[in-house]
Amino acid sequence: MSASKKICAGIVLYNPEIELLKKNISILEKQVEKIYLFDNGSSNNNEIKNLFNNKNEISYFFNKQNKGIGYGLNWLINRADENGYTWCLTMDQDSICSDNLIYEYKKHLKDKRVALISPFVLNNDKVTLNEYNNMKLPEVTEITDPMDCITSACLTNIPIVKKLGMFNEKLFIDFVDSDINCKVLNNGYRIIQINDAYMIQQMGKGHKVKTFEWLFNKTHKNIFRRLKVATVYTDQRLYYSSRNSRYIRNTYKDHGRRTGLGFMFAYYCYFTLFYPKNRSRFSMWKAIIKGFKDYKELGD
Incomplete structure (x- = not known):
């Protein structure tokens, strides 16, 4: 299986804004062969289901109860693993990634110590896209602080994350990404940020x-x-x-x-x-x- 066929994407949903979700998925569809959607009890689940029901490359699962982001992420990782993927791109429902994200990530999959790969994050307009384009950034930034990598647009090494115990479901929401990052870094694995790719995120x-x-x-x-x-x-x-x-x-x-x-x-x-x-x-x-x-x- 080629590197491109080892990568899928997954999104945990909860009452998403439909138009933004459509834009999110339209960009992902061009970069991965499979997208898994785990719905944590959205009230607009019928609209979501009808939107993607006839697409073979998209698998939608509705969970009646909201069990939190950690539970949803673990579902995505397990489903990806069952279907033979070794890397899963985890996305937030309201985040938009660059169209070269996977292309840039694939350059860094050979290092067996790399557990997580993240992009440059444009967060709440603190850095605009125009400012980002004018920055002189290194190709790769080594992440050493667990707070510097978030799950959205993060490419996750499935075997390593499963070995480390997966995402902490007890946290429900907030610091779920910090928890897995601590596990990764404290066990000698790497988190890298690829600055030639970006993700636009709205936090709160x-x-x-x-x-x-x-x-x-x-x-x-x-x-x-x-x-x-x-x-x-x-x-x-x-x-x-x-x-x-x-x-x-x-x-x-x-x-x-x-x-x-x-x-x-x-x-x-x-x-x-x-x-x-x-x-x-x-x-x-x-x-x-x-x-x-x-x-x-x-x-x-």
């Missing part, structure tokens, strides 16, 4: 912070680039973020700076200052504190 609802946007335009400092758009999460997402980040830093010795207690506290303070005014800061922090306490329920 981006809220522009005019002060930092002005500072970035004046200084072009990367710290202000990161701060110029605040990702607006629901209180439920803040709960999972707090709970799961504590799990990560208490489970792995090398968990990365951006899962540390100090960083996470500063992160939530940033949200408190720059979230839209109609958000209840009390309910936000109530969710964050509850998540911090509930970490113990995850067990070992």
Whole structure:
């Protein structure tokens, strides 16, 4: 089997925006021979099913109950493995990858220590496509921080991930990617970022912070680039973020700076200052504190 036939793609769905999903899949169809869709209980599942039902290259599975991103990712990995694939590209439903993604990834499949391959991420307009095109980036960046690789548009080495215990289903959502990255890096495997390919991602609802946007335009400092758009999460997402980040830093010795207690506290303070005014800061922090306490329920 050639390298191209070893690669499939998979998407975990939950109430996706149909037009964006269609665009996502139309780009993937040109790059892989098979796409698996795992639906975590979407209310618009009939529309999704009718959209892709007659395409042999797309396999759709509907799960009545939302069991979280980890469960969905494991389903995709297991299904890909059963059908003879050794690599699976995992995509978010609302992310769009470049049309050269798999072409660039295939250049780096021979190294048996490579477990995950990711693209350059254009996140919430913190880096625009025009800015990316004008950057002078190395062909490959070695990822050493578990927070620097996300599951969306990540090409996953199926045998290695299965060997390491797969994705953690207990986390449900948030830091599922950090958990698998910690397993990969802590066991001596590699994560590489291919900068000649990109992925456009929308995390939450981006809220522009005019002060930092002005500072970035004046200084072009990367710290202000990161701060110029605040990702607006629901209180439920803040709960999972707090709970799961504590799990990560208490489970792995090398968990990365951006899962540390100090960083996470500063992160939530940033949200408190720059979230839209109609958000209840009390309910936000109530969710964050509850998540911090509930970490113990995850067990070992």
